Amino acid sequence: MSGNSDIIETLELELSTFVKKEDAILLNYGYQGILSIIDALLSRHDVVVYDSESHASIVDGIRLHQGHRFIFAHNDVNGLIKQLERATKITNKSNGSILVITEGVFGMAGDMGILKEIVVLKKQFNFRLLIDDAHGFGTMGSTGAGTVEELGVQDEVDIYFATFAKSMAGIGAFVPCKKEVIKYLKYNTISQIFAKTLPMPMVVGLLKRLELLRTCT
Numbered sequence: 001m002s003g004n005s006d007i008i009e010t011l012e013l014e015l016s017t018f019v020k021k022e023d024a025i026l027l028n029y030g031y032q033g034i035l036s037i038i039d040a041l042l043s044r045h046d047v048v049v050y051d052s053e054s055h056a057s058i059v060d061g062i063r064l065h066q067g068h069r070f071i072f073a074h075n076d077v078n079g080l081i082k083q084l085e086r087a088t089k090i091t092n093k094s095n096g097s098i099l100v101i102t103e104g105v106f107g108m109a110g111d112m113g114i115l116k117e118i119v120v121l122k123k124q125f126n127f128r129l130l131i132d133d134a135h136g137f138g139t140m141g142s143t144g145a146g147t148v149e150e151l152g153v154q155d156e157v158d159i160y161f162a163t164f165a166k167s168m169a170g171i172g173a174f175v176p177c178k179k180e181v182i183k184y185l186k187y188n189t190i191s192q193i194f195a196k197t198l199p200m201p202m203v204v205g206l207l208k209r210l211e212l213l214r215t216c217t
Contacts, residue, residue, distance in 0.1 A: 003197050011207050012174065018210065019137075019145045019162075020154050021176035025185050028198050030163035030173040034132060035061035036191035037161065037175060038101070040184075041130070042067065045096030047087035049080065049127070051113065053106050058132060067096065074106075077117045084125045097128065104133035104147025105140065112136075112147060119156035128158040138167025144213050168209045172198045 008026055016024035027033035038061030042048060046067050050058060053074040062069050068090055072079035080100070087098045102113045118129060133146045141149030146162060148154045159177045164170035175185065186192075198206075 007203050011203055014210055015174050016176040019176050023179045023182040024174050024176035025182050027173040027192055028195055030134060030165055031057040032191040033173040034161050036189045039064045040188040041099060045094040047090050048099045049083045049087055050101040055107060058101055075114045077114055088125060099130060100127050101130045104131050104136035107135050115151045115153045119153050130159040131157050132161050134163040135166055137162035138213055164206055170202055170206055
């Protein structure tokens with residue numbers, strides 16, 4: 001129902017290249033986009049661990065999860081470690097996986113997530129990392145590619161999420177990551193499958209905005 005076009009695929013390619021990921025999926029809205037992405041990524045065997053100051057859209061997505069969900073105090077790395085230890089015990093029995101969710105720039109307070117500290121924990125724990133960078137994309141980093149570029153953790157972030165509502169003054173969002181993950185999301189992201197895609201004038205406009213972002217930073 002959402003449809004597709006060469007222009008949409010061009011925008012997805014340009015966006016994934018800009019943030020140095022293999023591929024991307026375009027989403028019609030930011031709020032319902034990340035909500036549905038979280039729902040698609042998690043099964044009842046998995047555990048989600050998230051920052052207490054996560055945006056309402058993230059919290060709503062986590063509410064759909066039928067498995068365990070643990071929260072850690074805002075930007076508290078020791079609290080995250082304790083929750084990862086709890087999550088690991090569960091997934092060792094359930095044969096599930098762990099998804100950690102935080103933000104690049106927190107919209108309510110304006111502070112940055114402790115991304116460097118979190119990616120270091122990948123050496124100790126087995127988890128995937130989802131970053132909501134709605135407020136960092138287009139404003140942070142030497143090229144505007146977001147907080148992950150600013151902090152030098154682009155390669156360690158498994159799923160990157162950003163919207164067009166802030167720096168690009170539009171609607172919609174995108175998720176860039178590995179090709180196989182994008183293929184999975186295209187068939188499992190409910191809010192994209194059963195809703196219309198972005199209006200074509202917005203898609204064309206976003207290509208131009210991305211061009212301006214590249215040349216003006």
